[in-house]
Amino acid sequence: MKHRWGTIVLAWALVLALLSTGAAVPGTVQAADPPAGYVLSYFGGVPYDDSLHLAYSTDGLNWTALNGNQPVFRPAIGTKHMRDPYVGRKQDGTFVLLGTDNWNSEYIMVYDSADLIRWTNGRLVRMNTNAMHTWAPEFFWDAAKGQYGIIWSGNTDRNRTYVNYTPDFKTVTAPSVYYDPGYDVIDSHIHPWNGTNYLFFKDERSTGTTPKSILAARSASLTPGSFSVYTGAITETGTEGPFVIKSRSENRWYLYADYYSRGGVFGAWTTTDLGSGAWTKLASGTFTLPAGVRHATAFEVSQSELDRLKAAKWGPYRLQSHNYPDRYIRHSGETMRIDANVAPLEDSQYRIVPGLADPKAVSFESVNQPGTYLRHYNYVLKQQANDGSAAFKGDATFTMTAGLADGAKVSLRSYNYPDRYIRHYNYELVLQPVTTATDKADATFSLVYP
The missing domain is CATH 2.80.10.50 (Trefoil (Acidic Fibroblast Growth Factor, subunit A))
Structure with a gap:
């Protein structure tokens, strides 16, 4: 169930181009105003708390916690403990929050928001009836289907990435296998660029050449089963929950991953060519995240959205x-x-x-x-x-x-x-x-x- 999340919202012209080619648009459409920064969603914080936390950044490297690194929202459904929170933007510009409800639950938590501050309509959505866990849910817009695809990590004999399709995040199709390279994988995250969909995931095996590390696969379509691995291990052993964002100032990408055994420590890697599969680890001190961050994801926001979040007053405490x-x-x-x-x-x-x-x-x-x-x-x-x-x-x-x-x-x-x-x-x-x-x-x- 681990820690991960991420997706970046692209400029509207690019979104239209991606839709025409059938590429994924995680978090879906762009904000009405030009993007001005990123918002990070995560759980953990100091002290540790299984609830939604938010942080922001204007450069994708240096992140400032909102609400003093305390939860901005605590769920009141299911176990009331939300892990792996993923926030994405729908086609209408509003937001959906997905979260892991429990270690072995068939359900995920779902909430709606128009402003990233007030979360409403909490509901538990059943993703399978096979007693599989439903870890680290994310979603993308599939233009060809006219529906959202919710991907998550599930287990039968081993872990695979599954998908359910939904028009409204209330009713979902039966699950089907979305990505299965033939071995244990979790924490899949899709990042589209230039007509190609890149899927980053954790090799969950304990042995082999890339154990407990992040790899990437790619596909020209969103069809389940169409992704092929094209990298070796991008990160070291002991990482999970990858997410990727693109710099707003240049053709450069940043990949973040959670050193899950270190209690809220992340690593970051960078590349100027997603297709090459070559990533360089960033030195400590060249990026900063709030203390205690666990399983994060990020998306772009406009200046007005960012200003509203920075002015918000959560609590009281x-x-x-x-x-x-x-x-x-x-x-x-x-x-x-x-x-x-x-x-x-x-x-x-x-x-x-x-x-x-x-x-x-x-x-x-x-x-x-x-x-x-x-x-x-x-x-x-x-x-x-x-x-x-x-x-x-x-x-x-x-x-x-x-x-x-x-x-x-x-x-x-x-x-x-x-x-x-x-x-x-x-x-x-x-x-x-x-x-x-x-x-x-x-x-x-x-x-x-x-």
């Missing part, structure tokens, strides 16, 4: 003390404390927004006093209005890390005093260095919904 779990961070005037039985509840609710001093970090905006933020002053935490100064922005920006006392929770490191963390002391919030076990417990919090 409460910060629950690790070692005093009946107490939550709250404001009382400008004073910041941890208290039990907070009233009104909104005094303990915050929206996580891109860091005022650095969008890769986070700031905490009060729900009931919008425009005011959690900030430190003389190493004491306060809630104050943003005065627009560089000093305020630095004081109100924090790096969210894995919890110092519990890695499934979070700790908040000061942006401008990176040797100090938010911790409680006598129930009040202060900014201090953290060394002892007590310090670490005091500086660890759970992010919870109200």
